[in-house]
Amino acid sequence: MMKKRYVFPFAMLITMVMVACGGSNEESSEEMDSVEVSESSEAESRPSPLEVKEGQIAGKAFKVQYGSPAVKGRTVWGDLVPYNVVWRTGANEATYVELSEGMTVEGQSLKPGKYSLFTIPKESGTWTVIFNSEWDLEHGHFQYDEKQDVLRVEVTPSWEESSQERLAIDIEEPGLVIRWEKLKLPISIQ
Numbered sequence: 313m314m315k316k317r318y319v320f321p322f323a324m325l326i327t328m329v330m331v332a333c334g335g336s337n338e339e340s341s342e343e344m345d346s347v348e349v350s351e352s353s354e355a356e357s358r359p360s361p362l363e364v365k366e367g368q369i370a371g372k373a374f375k376v377q378y379g380s381p382a383v384k385g386r387t388v389w390g391d392l393v394p395y396n397v398v399w400r401t402g403a404n405e406a407t408y409v410e411l412s413e414g415m416t417v418e419g420q421s422l423k424p425g426k427y428s429l430f431t432i433p434k435e436s437g438t439w440t441v442i443f444n445s446e447w448d449l450e451h452g453h454f455q456y457d458e459k460q461d462v463l464r465v466e467v468t469p470s471w472e473e474s475s476q477e478r479l480a481i482d483i484e485e486p487g488l489v490i491r492w493e494k495l496k497l498p499i500s501i502q
Contacts, residue, residue, distance in 0.1 A: 360403030360479075367483035370502045373412035376429070376488065379403035380479045388493045395435045398442070398456050401490065402479060406430070406449035406456075409488070416502050417443070417487070418465035427462060431490075431497070438466040441499055469497045 360379040367374055381403040386392050393399050401407045406428040413424050418441075426447040432440035443463040449455040471494045479492040487501025 369487050375410040376481050378407035382478050398430050401429050401431045408447040418500050438468050441465050441467050
């Protein structure tokens with residue numbers, strides 16, 4: 313099992329030292345405000361911005377977090393994202409979903425919890441959508457372990473005429489919809 317590694321921004325480290333050395337709470341509070349800003353700035357400067365969407369599916373709280381890559385004139389399907397290979401369904405760290413209560417995905421039960429979300433794109437036919445118990449993967453599919461799969465379902469993609477530049481994963485009918493380039497992948501969740 314891989315140990316988690318924590319990297320503290322320099323400003324946060326300074327704040328921790330100030331608090332440990334008896335710096336005033338007012339100074340610490342101001343410093344923490346600047347840490348939050350710098351962390352936000354760091355997230356905004358990512359080539360594939362981090363997106364967090366929260367909402368309800370069938371009256372139950374649902375959250376998805378993912379890195380949103382752009383097409384940038386590249387050939388996405390079959391090239392940037394190869395067919396028949398596990399894809400982290402986003403960029404950078406693994407995409408994950410969080411369910412507050414048990415739900416059904418494409419008619420199959422999924423217990424409450426956090427799960428990484430992977431897909432296996434295919435040139436034709438259905439795509440495999442995977443919910444994996446190892447949700448906090450720093451390097452996405454490079455750390456993927458099939459033995460940790462909790463649920464695999466088959467979903468039929470559709471291809472639209474208009475192209476979407478950035479990957480979007482939205483909480484909408486029929487549950488969760490993945491769009492990127494000309495792909496629309498609706499995952500039925502209740």
